[in-house]
Amino acid sequence: xxxxxxxxxxxxxxxDPAAAARRAIPRRTWVVGALAAPVVMGAVGxxxxxxxxxxxxxxxxxxxxxxxPSGAIAVKGTVAEIFGNKFVVQDGTGRALVETGRAGEDxxxxxxxxxxxxxxxxxxxxxxxxVLTHGDGRKVVLGPAGGPPMGSLDWAKxxxxxxxxxxxxxxxxxxxxxGYSDVRVTGRGPRHLDVAAKDQDGREHQLHVGFDGQVRExxxxxxxxx
Numbered sequence: 001x002x003x004x005x006x007x008x009x010x011x012x013x014x015x016d017p018a019a020a021a022r023r024a025i026p027r028r029t030w031v032v033g034a035l036a037a038p039v040v041m042g043a044v045g046x047x048x049x050x051x052x053x054x055x056x057x058x059x060x061x062x063x064x065x066x067x068x069p070s071g072a073i074a075v076k077g078t079v080a081e082i083f084g085n086k087f088v089v090q091d092g093t094g095r096a097l098v099e100t101g102r103a104g105e106d107x108x109x110x111x112x113x114x115x116x117x118x119x120x121x122x123x124x125x126x127x128x129x130x131v132l133t134h135g136d137g138r139k140v141v142l143g144p145a146g147g148p149p150m151g152s153l154d155w156a157k158x159x160x161x162x163x164x165x166x167x168x169x170x171x172x173x174x175x176x177x178x179g180y181s182d183v184r185v186t187g188r189g190p191r192h193l194d195v196a197a198k199d200q201d202g203r204e205h206q207l208h209v210g211f212d213g214q215v216r217e218x219x220x221x222x223x224x225x226x
Contacts, residue, residue, distance in 0.1 A: 056186055056187070061117055072184035072196040075096055078091070079110045082110065086098060097125065099129065100129045101128075118133075129142050170213065171209050179200060180215075181197065181198055182198045192210045194206065205217060
């Protein structure tokens, strides 16, 4: 359909600035918008659990006294003190300092005396929270959702189920075939998973696992900031 209007049997262009602006928008932008529209409007009932929604692999809590450097470890205890986006969790064996990032900047993510389970990355004396489970069972996933950048064509395809398929059992098998065990998914990129795993000597490693099954060690510069 053109932007012409039929007047007296003659097609004449409508001098509509908005129409001209629409014509000037790159086709790629319209494609992204068209793909993303069902998500925004809920027109086809798609769930955000489809596509890039991410849940780290659950891990069993350890005693706080047993905390050791790891890409995926958890503790269970009671909130003892709160300091902005950080809080202290304690159990019968000790206390640990938990960092929650932007989600906890208002200091209201947890309350003193509340029982919690915290899963995340433990480095340099901090437990960097990735999943927070409240005493009533409410679970909060902290940090970026992962996947393609929001608003990109890949993001739009991912939202409606047209993105690259994530075969978690096959990717886990690839990691195990590379000589690792205790495989725990900690994050997701556009076309890869971030994984914590142990080698044959029990040493912890952080891995980059492509959706194509390629496994490589994540260099220090690619790892999450401390």
